Amino acid sequence: MSRIVYVNGDFVTEDEAKISVFDRGFLFADGIYEVSSILEGRLIDNAAHLARLKRSADELKLDLPMSTDDIEKAMLELLEKNGVHEGALYLQVTRGAADRDFGFPVDAKPSLVMFTQEKNLINSPAAEKGIAVISVDDIRWGRRDIKTVQLLAPVLAKQAAVEAGANDAWLVEEGFVTEGSSNNAYIVKDGVIITRHLSNSILHGITRAAVLKLVEQEGLKLEERPFTMQEAYEADEAFVTSATTFVWPVVKIDDAVMSNGAPGEISMKLRKLYIEEALKR
Numbered sequence: 001m002s003r004i005v006y007v008n009g010d011f012v013t014e015d016e017a018k019i020s021v022f023d024r025g026f027l028f029a030d031g032i033y034e035v036s037s038i039l040e041g042r043l044i045d046n047a048a049h050l051a052r053l054k055r056s057a058d059e060l061k062l063d064l065p066m067s068t069d070d071i072e073k074a075m076l077e078l079l080e081k082n083g084v085h086e087g088a089l090y091l092q093v094t095r096g097a098a099d100r101d102f103g104f105p106v107d108a109k110p111s112l113v114m115f116t117q118e119k120n121l122i123n124s125p126a127a128e129k130g131i132a133v134i135s136v137d138d139i140r141w142g143r144r145d146i147k148t149v150q151l152l153a154p155v156l157a158k159q160a161a162v163e164a165g166a167n168d169a170w171l172v173e174e175g176f177v178t179e180g181s182s183n184n185a186y187i188v189k190d191g192v193i194i195t196r197h198l199s200n201s202i203l204h205g206i207t208r209a210a211v212l213k214l215v216e217q218e219g220l221k222l223e224e225r226p227f228t229m230q231e232a233y234e235a236d237e238a239f240v241t242s243a244t245t246f247v248w249p250v251v252k253i254d255d256a257v258m259s260n261g262a263p264g265e266i267s268m269k270l271r272k273l274y275i276e277e278a279l280k281r
């Protein structure tokens with residue numbers, strides 16, 4: 001069955017969808033995106049995703065083609081048309097199509113595309129078994145707080161992980177972990193959860209914010225600060241968070257095996273709590 005996708009105001013089958021070769025997303029990665037998870041046919045934390053989309057747009061002086069309220073209406077319509085029960089909705093806004101020139105075009109209309117992906121988010125093998133990560137240099141640009149479609153560095157990091165027989169990569173800059181290739185990274189040592197503080201160096205994860213709220217509610221100890229790979233190797237457990245993983249335990253970091261190769265207790269507790277909370281809303 002062909003999916004229905006959204007392209008600039010139209011709902012069309014995926015083989016009918018068209019975007020210009022002059023689109024600046026294609027030519028310059030001049031665009032931003034969001035990924036919202038879907039559980040029981042509902043978008044999770046969508047208001048926060050739309051608020052971050054607006055912030056990313058403002059940071060790049062990119063006009064959204066319509067209000068975030070109208071974008072949400074289109075998201076819900078797309079969800080309904082595809083009847084997705086569990087998975088993700090991907091949304092991308094670019095500065096639009098114009099003759100190739102580096103500066104902002106004066107009359108281009110921003111492009112907005114969206115599609116859904118069915119995925120088992122709750123019953124995922126990675127969540128049950130945990131994932132292995134490798135460390136790679138963080139070669140991304142300096143504004144990782146803006147969720148741009150400029151994702152070649154994460155693509156190379158993830159591919160390096162696959163070639164090394166791992167599932168993902170943790171990015172390291174000046175000796176400290178910034179984040180995962182497409183998720184936020186955490187270690188746990190002596191009951192303290194450690195994750196990098198918010199700055200331009202990392203994406204301000206929507207799942208991170210929700211999980212840190214749970215950490216507080218549960219009275220768990222938290223340190224928001226940079227940590228080294230050595231600390232990661234010596235940690236009791238580790239995990240990552242994102243809209244498409246929720247909380248995934250990490251059981252191996254480079255050659256260091258975490259929590260005897262099994263998902264850690266705190267990681268699994270936070271995963272369970274996150275899913276319970278998401279299903280409530």
Ligand code: PDD
Nearest residue numbers: 035182183184203205206207208242243
């Ligand atoms: N990635 N850090 C990076 C670099 C990311 O790309 C993501 C999300 C996150 C987690 O953010 P959130 O909790 O808001 O999903 C952190 C999405 C899922 C992706 O690119 O597919």
